[in-house]
Amino acid sequence: MFNPEATGLLATGDNLNMNAVITVPAAAIPGLTWRNRFAALGPDFFTELQPTPLPSPYWVSRNQALARELGLDEQWFTSQEALALFTGNKVAESSQPLASVYSGHQFGQWAGQLGDGRAILLGELQTAAGPQETQLKGAGLTPYSRMGDGRAVLRSSIREYLCSEAMHGLGIPTTRALCVTGSDAKVRREEIETAAVVTRTAPSFIRFGHFEHFSYSDQHEQLKTLADFVIDSFYPECRDADQPYAALLQAVSERTAIMVAAWQAVGFCHGVMNTDNMSILGLTIDYGPFQFLDAFDPGHICNHSDTQGRYAYNKQPNIAYWNLFCLGQALLPLMDGQEQALAALESYKTVFPQALEGRMRAKLGLSDMLPGDKALIEGVFKLLAADKVDYSIFWRRLGTFEPGAANEAVRDLFLDRPGFDVWSLLYSERLMQADKGLRADLMLKTNPKYVLRNHLGEQAIRAAKLQDFSGVDTLLMLLQAPFEEHPGQEKFAGFPPDWASSIEISCSS
Known part of the structure; x- marks a missing residue:
């Protein structure tokens, strides 16, 4: 069993023994029984481990709407037991917590092995909308943390929580966020901050980088196992194609094109479109230095760490294709040559402009x-x-x-x-x-009144650092229904203040 204490990398406030994690009988948690299909892929794909507890956790915000969709008992979702489970201080006995391994290209360069450095998959919930994987982000060290501490801070956790729900409210494919919990445990970034855990859900958290990992390491049997799992679980129509893996690449290309067209239409900048941040399901994933445009600037760079402007707003469509090309290269061992992969990628060039033009026509009425x-x-x-x-x-x-x-x-x-x-x-x-x-x-229904501008998120974060979480909940309410008028809340739909342009968002989280 992986033991974070043995690494000597625990952040201040994390010095709790792994044995402090308590296993809770699944029957004691209404509506919370896990399946572990990803774990069934075998040990080459992940490391089993327990979350690292946080001292004295508290609720920051709970997404009741998503809890209902997941079938969670509303009364239980307000309990101390739920707080402990979604902080990583308790684990349901039906859960098989793990951190997955993947690799990827970061800022255009091959970065080698990466993996879930602070995200721990609890398992898969059965819901009315189908299976939903559930992760704790910020739950402690894993074998893939590299030089990190395995933690997330309150600032970045609130940003991801709000933005994933904002994107869902806008109708853009995305991972979701169930809750944020906090602790006074200290975490060092550019300055000392406090720790937090965001619980996020998605049908799958598999990324382009998962395929790159097994392809670049010549583990072609595992590559095929992964591709078959994705096809059978999420793209069953590809199984009957003459070339199932080429069909998978084409389907992923088309979903990605639709997602990025939606980003461009609403003025969303992702900020870190590395291949390990690209979902195999065409979902927006890994909210770091994102931004919704204030003043329209096609060349806007939202990530302070992106000194070359690789991920500027107007470059996102081409970067998405570049990432898909990397995915195609990773899948080559399963296909009949490069021409087949290039043909599968070709649909992106058709679907993206059609999807973007369709969204822009709708914005024009x-x-x-x-x-x-x-x-x-x-x-x-x-x-x-x-x-x-x-x-x-x-x-x-x-x-x-x-x-x-x-x-x-x-x-x-x-x-x-x-x-x-x-x-x-x-x-x-x-x-x-x-x-x-x-x-x-x-x-x-197409042009939102409310988007998660940086200054709105910053105001909510500043209040949250003082234990006032009302701003987070207000923004959540507005962003879940961004096309509605919400009388009395017009201040959240106004022009940004002058100081908003001085906000700098980096990869630090």
Whole structure:
């Protein structure tokens, strides 16, 4: 059994013996019985280990909506027993906790073996929506922690908790977050911070990097085992294809294209699109230095650590393809040559632009496609970029646009008002061919009023550090229904303050 204490790398406040983890009978936890299908793949894929307890844990926030979806008993979910389990201080007896091994390319360079350095998979819950894996992120050292301490801090845990639920509220494929627990245990980053654990769920946490690990280490039998597991569990339609593994690559490419198109349309910057941060299911995963755009800048870099701008907003579509190419290389031992892999990747080049154009037409309130729509979309992006117009506010206000009217609320966002007038005339002419009632409904359901701007997250984090978690819960409520008006909460939908531009987000978490 892996023993974090033996490594001498425990963070301050983590000096609790592994024997302190208590096993709880599964029958004592309503609705919480685990399956362990990933564990059944065999020891080459993971290391079994127990979470490292945190002293005196407390609730930061609980996602009651997700708890209901998972079938958890609501009363139990408020209990001290639930608090202990989702901090890693107790483990259900049906759980088989493990950390998985994977490799990957980081910032374009092969990084070798990586793995779950602080995430521990508890198992898989059976839910009405299908099986859901559940992880504790920040639950202590694993064999893959490298020089890390296996912990997450309150700051980054709150950001991931809120953003994963914000993305879900926006209808973008993502991992989910069930709760955040905290502790006064100290963790050193750029400064001393306090520890936290975020519990996150997904149908699977398998990444491109899992396939790269076994391919680069010439473990082709394990590579096939993993690919077969993914096909049988999540892509059963690929099993009947002439080339199942090429079909898998194509299916992953298309899901990834749809996901990234959704990112671009809503103005989301991921920040660290390494291959080990890419989900095999086309889910947004690993929320680190993310950002929703304030002023529209196509070249915006949200990650302070990304000194070369590799993961800038406008580079995300091509980086996604580059990562898929790496996945294709990893799958080559299971396919009949590189040409087959390249053919499987080709669909990305078709699906992404179609998906993005479809989302942008919806943001404009257009339910059908006509010649000239692409030029209309490109035209507004040029105007937004030239004047660095607030991205979310522009699209929300555009829902009030009326052909032939002055439209001051939208027009006043631009310095180049003559340029906007030229574009608005073209837009007005296009709207004459659209159903007005359908347009208004489509725009209200496509252009969110509330997004997780950096300054909103920062304000909630500052209060949380003082043990005031009300800001976290308020943001969670708004972000789970971002298209609704939420009367009385308009301050969360306004322009960012001047100090917001000075916020720097790095890979440190």
